[in-house]
Structures are given as C-alpha cells and as structure tokens.
Amino acid sequence: MSVRLKLTLSYAACIMATGGVLLTVVWVFLLRYVPEVVMVPGSGGRTPAVPNQSDLIRAFTPPAIGAVIFLLIFGLVGGWILAGSMLAPLNRITHATRLAANGSLSHRIHLEGRGDELRELADAFDTMLARLETHAIEQQRFAANASHELRTPLAITQTLLDVAHQDPDHDNRELVERLRHVNTRAIDLTEALLLLSRADQRSFTKEAVDLSLIAEEATETLLPLAEQSGVTIMTSGDIAPTLGSHPLLLQLTTNLVHNAIVHNLPDQGSIWITTRVLPESVLITVENTGAKLAPSLVATLAEPFQRGTQRVRTDHSGVGLGLAIVKSIAQAHDGTLTLTGRPEGGLRATVQLPAAPPDAED
Template structure:
C-alpha cells in the first residue's frame, strides 16, 4: 500500500511560507550588499571639531547586531507565512473539497447531491458547475436505463410466457391443431425477435457514433413509403409523398430505419379508412427536414411528451396481425436522430394525429464526380 503524501493544503502552505521567507531574505540581503559592505572593518574614529573624537561601530559590530535580528525576522516571516498560507490554501481549495465530497457521494450511488457553488465565477466555479451538470445527466441517464431495462424485461417476458402457455396447452391436449399451434408460436417468436432487434439497434446507436456519408433524405423516404404502401392500402389510409432533395451527412441504414419507423407509426396509428399520411422532405437554409404527418386520435402535449419513451404505445394503441408493435418505434427514431446530431420534434395536430419532424444540418449535394 502506497503511503499517503502531504496534502495539497499543506504543500500550498509550505509554498506560501517559503515564498514569504525568500522575499524577506532577499530584502535583508539587499541591505547587507548595498549598505553594510561600505562600512569598513576595524576601529573607526570619528573626529568631532571642538569636542575630541568618538568610536563608531564597524562592520563586525553591525553584523553582530544585524544577523540575530535578521534571523528572528526570517523566523517571524516563516510563521506568518505558514498561518496566512494555511488560511489562504483552505479558501482556495474549498471548492475542490466540495467537488471531492460530491464525487465520493456519486461513487457510493448517491447521484442526487449537487455542489451548488455560490463563489465567484472563476475556474473552480466552472469545474463545480460542470460537475453538477454531469451528475444531472448521469442521474437522468441512469434512471432512463433502469426504466428501460425494466420495461424491456417485461416486454421480452410476454412472448416467452405466451410460448410457454401455448406449449403447456399443446402438451395437455394431444389433439391440438398443429397448424394453429405453429402459427401462434411463430407469432410469439416474431414478437420476441422484433423486440430484441429493436433493443440491439438502440444499444448500437447509443454506444458509438455511426459512420457517415452524404445521404439524400428524399431517396430514403421514398424507400420507406414504398415499403409501407401495401400496409396503408390494406388499412384504407392514403399515403402521400412529397420528396424534395435534402442532403445530409448521415448513415444511410440508420436513416432508413428512421424513415421507416416514422412512416409505419403514422400508418398503424391512423384512423383507418379515410385517414391519410403525408411524408415529405425539404432543405431550407442550413437545415434539411424529414416530416411525416398523419391523421389519428386527438393527442395532448402530455401524451406527445411520452411517445418517445420506450414501450409507450398510448391509449388505444393495440397490436394487430400486421403490426406486433413493441412501442419502440419513436424511441428508435429519437436515438437515431440524436446519434446523427439532429432533432426530432413531435407536435399534435389540432384535428387529431401527429406531425413528426426530423431536422438535420444540411450539406451541399455531391457533384457528378462524387
């Protein structure tokens, strides 16, 4: 075990005291060099007109009187430097002590404590404020991950429990319809696979920054609309596409997931026959946008704020044969947009439904050679 060295406060105190002693010694040395060296050695007789002579102190006499006084002065300066240095070091290091205390509490699992520094706006205040902001983000992320893990466990338990129940029923009934059994097992398995793949996609997106290329959001959205055109038609939902070139620096597979999730969410959670979905891209100024608007039930701002949380389906959002949703579509979209440096905005429509807008920094369109 390594032995603990001197504390920072003691080192600063010794430094302050040493600095005071050195400055005092320099001043005393100046007195000696520029004054005492001009005083001759030996008996100095001073002749005074009319009153005889007198003996003046020589260099040795002055040194005999000066050195003890100078030594005492240096000792006093050292003591004063230690006292003042200990006080000043404590004042200077107080923010670090508060940061260290907050770090120990965070290491023990208490993420709610904040430093709340109220001192002057200096480097230590900046470090304390940055540390508080870091703790706030860590606390929010940890709470989100815990909630996410709990929800994920619940969602994965559902298809597994369904599979076990189906097998138990099949084992108790030797005349069970094999085709129906296989279909139900397949549906439960598809549900588990979909949830697992969605969780892995979110984990990969959050873990490392994706590779980027220049991508046209219009082409990405066209692929997504083409994919879900059949689903929209089967539900009686009109699907409109208005794609203008909108180039961004992004990852094409992730942007395909983003567009697909937004379009699928708009189709599945629509009003059905008579409903519509409008998907469009545009580039205005420094931003490129991908917007998906759909009809549906009326949503409040409170409802919309919860839609991007994992496994949130909202009132009236149920699974159907063509959509065994896990409630991860908008959570995946949010994760992708954050990873690519964009923003996802969800706004409820006054007549019912939702407007989802993904906004990214626009880049110039590639040249023909590119």
C-alpha cells in the first residue's frame, strides 16, 4: 500500500475508534441503567408504562449504525484529502531527488509555508543540492585544469624527444637536463594532486598539534630559500593547540610560508608569522610584503591553478596548487582560510581552526 493509503486508513480507523468509544460511553453510562421492565404504581401489574431498555436500544441502534457509516465515509474521504495535502511536499522532494539522480543539480524545491518538519527537510535538501552543484562545478573545473597542467609537461617531453629523434647527432646533455626539469615538474604536480585528494577525503588521524611549533618547523625548513630570496621571516604569538593531522597542518603552514617567500619583493622582503588563541578557535596568520593586489585577484588565489599573474614570481614558484591545498586542508580540519590584500602591498593569509579541548592538551 502507498503511504497515502496507509495514512487514510489510519485516519479512518482513528475516527471509527473515537465513534466506538462514544457509543460505548452512551451504553455504559446511560442505557445499561435503564431497567428491562418499568413498574408503574397503580397500574395493576408489571405492565410497562414508559419506554424500557429494549425500546431505547431499538430506537438507538439505527442512528448509531448510520453514524458509524457516516464516520467511516468521512474518515476515508477526509483522510485521503488530508494525507494528499500533507504528502504533497514529499512529492516535490521526490521529484527533485529524481532530477538530481539524473544529473540535474540546479533544481530547487523552494517549499513555501510555515517552518514545520517538511519545510526543514526541503530547505536542507536545497542546501545539499547547492553544495553538490558547487562541488560538481569545482570538480569539473579542477579536472579540466589538472588535465591541462599535466598535458603541458607531456607535450614538452614529446617535443624534445621528436627534436632528438630528428637530429641524432645533437648533444643530448642539454636535452637530458630539460627532460629532467620537465619530469620534476610533472612529479611535483602529481604529488600536489595526491595531497589535495587526501585532504579532501579527510583520511587522516587527528592528534594534538601546536600551531606555534608547526610555524617554527615550517620556518626552519624554508629558511634557506628565504635567505636566498633576501626575505626576512619573523615568528611570534601564543601556543595554539588544535586537533588534526601533524603532516597535513605542517604542509598547510609550509605552503603559506613558501607562497609568502616566492611572491614577495625581489629584495629586502619581510614575512610575519603569528599565532593567536580565541575562545573557541586558534589562528595562524602569514603576512608578506609585495605588490598591491586587487581584491578581485585575491578572491581567486585559493582556486586550483590560479597563480595570480599580477604577482611577483620567481623560479621557485609552485604548480598553482599551494593555496588550494591550504584551503582544502583547512576545510578538512573544520577550519577556514581567509585571504586579504595588505594596504601596503602583499598578502595576509589567516587560517582559523577549532581549538583543542582542554583534556586533549594533556
């Protein structure tokens, strides 16, 4: 049976049960106290002079049967209409689900009416569809960009090999060096894609991590690159405990610091790394000097393969996934990445993560 038919029968059964209770009440508290024979003084015998119990039962039974039939019909018809009205939002949700199953994620339910459970369900479903649509668009764009980025080193390799094949007497040392550089770039890109996929899947074990120690570790790792680029790194702040993956959070911080180094001033640049504790979260902020950035450009820097062509770049620039990986790792830890351009020039990147509970710090 359909849900509508089940609800209809349930409504009808409830009405019938209510009618039965009323009839029972009438019998228990009225008819049963009417005697079978009514004695009237002075009538000269046991001749009933007023309606007795049998008379009342005969008079009461036909209307009672009619009332029961009416209640049954009313319960079935009214229950069918009421069930249809209540299930109408579910039909709209079912229609939207089928459209989503066929690949159409742009449809929304937009259920009207008061905020009851069905309205909450429809709104939650609309929110889910919006997130799925956004995720699908991002995945399509990411796949297209990744294919393009991976095709580039392969195309360069093919060209170099074709040139070497057409000129066998050419010195191969330069060819080997260029192939090594292209292959290294392809490996770096592949590793970045794997790291990004790992962060998106949240396939890691959480442990207590101090962001201030993470910042120091990332700074020590990239200090030679900073000195080579003429960039000064300064760290400060409080102990900032959180729960997460130490390798991923170290990668997050390393990417932020590396990005601040390679997109800094050509000489005498500066980087400030600070950690801060809020009531329910911890912050790590990486600021760097550099050229002034337009807000429209800053808004795209965390997207995959968006390197920001207006920024100062060096030979140590990455594959265009640095900030995208930072954003993905932050989201995998229930955190956020906020990018803002500094008025003096450069970029300010702030990652906010949930603070570790007190018992996790012991």
